[in-house]
Amino acid sequence: MSQTPVSSTGNVFAGADSSVLASAPVTPAFSPLYQQIKGLILNGLRLGEWKPGEVIPSEMELAARFRVSQGTVRKAIDELAAENLLVRRQGKGTFVATHAAQYVQFRFLKLVPDSGPPGSEGPAQRDIIECRRARASADVARALALRTGDAVLQARRVLSFAGTPTILEDIWLPAAPFKGLTAERLANYHGPTYALFETDFNVHMVRAEEKIRAEPATDGLEQLLKVAHGTPLLSVERIAFTYKDVPMELRRGYYRTDTHHYHNTLS
Amino acid sequence: MSQTPVSSTGNVFAGADSSVLASAPVTPAFSPLYQQIKGLILNGLRLGEWKPGEVIPSEMELAARFRVSQGTVRKAIDELAAENLLVRRQGKGTFVATHAAQYVQFRFLKLVPDSGPPGSEGPAQRDIIECRRARASADVARALALRTGDAVLQARRVLSFAGTPTILEDIWLPAAPFKGLTAERLANYHGPTYALFETDFNVHMVRAEEKIRAEPATDGLEQLLKVAHGTPLLSVERIAFTYKDVPMELRRGYYRTDTHHYHNTLS
DNA sequence: CAGTGGTCTAGACCACACT
DNA sequence: GTGTGGTCTAGACCACTGC
Secondary structure, eight states: OOSOOOOSSSOOBTTOOOOTTOOSOSSOOOBOHHHHHHHHHHHHHHTTSSOTTOEEOOHHHHHHHHTSOHHHHHHHHHHHHHTTSEEEETTTEEEEOOTTOGGGTTTTOOEEESSSOTTTTOSOEEEEEEEEEEEOOHHHHHHHTOOTTOEEEEEEEEEEETTEEEEEEEEEEETTTTTTOOHHHHHHOOSOHHHHHHHHHOOOOOEEEEEEEEEEOOTTHHHHHTOOTTOEEEEEEEEEEOGGGOEEEEEEEEEOOSSEEEEEEEO | OOSOOOOSSSOOOTTOOOOTTOOSOSSOOOOOHHHHHHHHHHHHHHTTSSOTTOEEOOHHHHHHHHTSOHHHHHHHHHHHHHTTSEEEETTTEEEEOOTTOGGGTTTTOOEEESSSOTTTTOSOEEEEEEEEEEEOOHHHHHHHTOOTTOEEEEEEEEEEETTEEEEEEEEEEETTTTTTOOHHHHHHOOSOHHHHHHHHHOOOOOEEEEEEEEEEOOTTHHHHHTOOTTOEEEEEEEEEEOGGGOEEEEEEEEEOOSSEEEEEEEO
């Protein structure tokens, strides 16, 4: 982070000089300056130079550090803010996004009550059913970019809203980055689980992909969610990624949708 | 569109002058110039000055028309492009987004096959079950911002992929803007339904909200989708909006999720 | 070649938050 | 007041498209 790619005059060709010899470059590989700056800021985020919730240096400071104009830094930050990695706050500075922030609570939970806004039922009650070490099955290994048989942590829990069990979740985590995670910690932490991951393990979830299906309640789900055998449930399989698209969590949720629904906006 | 809000020097206070008398403005109502320009372009889109698929004037032309700098127009267009209302194409111009474009086919359909990319099963087969005039129920009226009993068009159809009936959809449309829509037109049009709406009725869908639940197949859904009674289906209720957030379609879909799944990206 | 969007810079000024 | 992000401008140059 001390040395920086500087282009004192004009354009930049992804670090390579525009030699006359390179007559037919298969990939022009033109990368705008602001994209390179974006990459440098991303590195700082990934390496923990600035942690979730903290301010990053001002645009002017970054511009001086990277030897570019403030406008170029601005454009880089604009994109990172659009991807929810950074949060701008006028007059205060630019902050590293965090799942602990109150205004984005449950950023990745799209199940909302049929009546009333998202958080209107008070805090969710969490019951940890189990939390243990295990070996990755082929499916789990593929999702987490591990090898079959690698050590993973597996947890199962039930979330209840207003006393009604509504969500059952199975969570798989790679064992190495989450060494030391216990059922007690999961149960006692107040706030989003992804905020716990930030504070205890320096893992910040940035993005996730979900596959959603309708499935009947079987295999003991009926008891845990207190519904009749065969009741249709929403099956939500999620892979969550940290910076640079590294998968760090597999989660399989079963949602009751008799009093809640999954809400999505298309644009 | 002939006269434009011009601020020859510096800042703009939403058209109101900064009179010394206005001591305590409840709403500061500061609106950046580029937001106003964005609104003007939006008006042009809504009024059909430029239709889906067409080019809009170049940034320089718009800058001259609105008497602002090219950079200000650029920022306005940037936001409209981010909202998928416009599409920029370097070297060619900026185009009005359209559902007829091949690269965004089925923009609002998030059901994808379990194996293979979205369109890999060939075109969907469409069977129109019915298409008739009706009166809006209280629910339908609320969704479409109509009054109970107002005239609506209702259609029911089945979409099949590779010969397997996969989606049953009920569609409600306000009768007035869609006057003349027939089952034949719906059945014979090749391409996304929202593209048909653009070409035949000048209605461009911009955004949609979906509520998703798991529900058992009943009430004849079993026969139409060829599944056992009680099979869990994904219930997807969608309200689609045109420019300026005017609701123009209510759609209730039932998706089979034995070979497909609803895919969503969180960020 | 001309025309389009895309990048980069530099400077001025405004809105907002803290002190 | 000072420092932050936010807006606006003007000009130069680059990359892509199509004539």
